[in-house]
Amino acid sequence: MSKQLFSKRNISVVALLASLFMLSACWSVAQRDEIALAEVVTLSKKVMTFFSEMQIIPEAEREYSKFEAQYAEIKGDITALLILNRARLNNEDTVEQIEILSGHWDQDIKKHKEDNKMIDFIIQQRIIQYSDSFSAIILGEQVKEAEGE
Amino acid sequence: MDFDIANVLQDMGNAMVDVTKTDAPKMGKYVKEILSKRSGSLLRLANARKRGEIDEETFQEELIREKEVMKLQLITVKIMTEVAVQKAINAAIDVFTNAVKALI
Numbered sequence: 112m113s114k115q116l117f118s119k120r121n122i123s124v125v126a127l128l129a130s131l132f133m134l135s136a137c138w139s140v141a142q143r144d145e146i147a148l149a150e151v152v153t154l155s156k157k158v159m160t161f162f163s164e165m166q167i168i169p170e171a172e173r174e175y176s177k178f179e180a181q182y183a184e185i186k187g188d189i190t191a192l193l194i195l196n197r198a199r200l201n202n203e204d205t206v207e208q209i210e211i212l213s214g215h216w217d218q219d220i221k222k223h224k225e226d227n228k229m230i231d232f233i234i235q236q237r238i239i240q241y242s243d244s245f246s247a248i249i250l251g252e253q254v255k256e257a258e259g260e
Numbered sequence: 261m262d263f264d265i266a267n268v269l270q271d272m273g274n275a276m277v278d279v280t281k282t283d284a285p286k287m288g289k290y291v292k293e294i295l296s297k298r299s300g301s302l303l304r305l306a307n308a309r310k311r312g313e314i315d316e317e318t319f320q321e322e323l324i325r326e327k328e329v330m331k332l333q334l335i336t337v338k339i340m341t342e343v344a345v346q347k348a349i350n351a352a353i354d355v356f357t358n359a360v361k362a363l364i
Binding site for chain 2: 235243254
């Protein structure tokens with residue numbers, strides 16, 4: 112009887128089930144947050160509009176001071192998004208994405224301030240890179256399961 | 261009614277495979293999209309340097325930026341993988357739980 116109970120096969124089955132239950136308990140990805148998702152979409156529109164408007168202005172007139180207020184406003188929005196996402200459980204990956212985005216925004220402010228100019232090529236690169244970055248963050252949020260799913 | 265562990269395990273495995281079958285192609289498609297977008301961006305960058313539109317310092321800064329954008333995009337692939345694994349584990353446990361419930 113005990114020989115049958117402790118057979119290799121039974122032990123393997125129990126070990127497999129125990130591993131699955133343990134994995135399900137500790138392997139956890141944040142649930143989808145519709146508010147955080149909406150915030151990213153709003154911020155992406157703001158950033159895209161910022162660079163599209165900058166692109167229309169002639170290159171010689173793109174002094175940093177003209178954009179300082181908008182840079183600061185968007186920086187505030189990115190920080191708020193970071194705070195919102197840091198408060199969510201098991202959300203380290205999205206937080207890392209927003210930290211990268213925040214670092215890029217800081218670099219853009221610093222570079223524009225130092226050079227006091229912005230060439231068309233860099234604006235075009237920023238439109239593409241921010242568009243790709245926001246799309247990645249949005250997709251990352253969309254694939255997460257909603258509560259009760 | 262007997263609890264046929266062999267069948268239950270097979271059903272659990274099938275449930276995990278079904279989840280993976282649905283999610284894996286989406287991940288593959290997105291990875292291809294990342295590579296295509298980043299290579300397009302790097303090509304534009306190389307051409308701008310060739311034309312003298314940007315200096316060496318800017319070129320190097322932009323290369324680092326491209327790497328970081330790619331890292332940000334790949335984190336999404338990591339999230340997709342983690343969600344798929346979580347769904348697969350949950351699907352397997354659901355099968356097991358339902359099999360046990362059927363016995364009671």
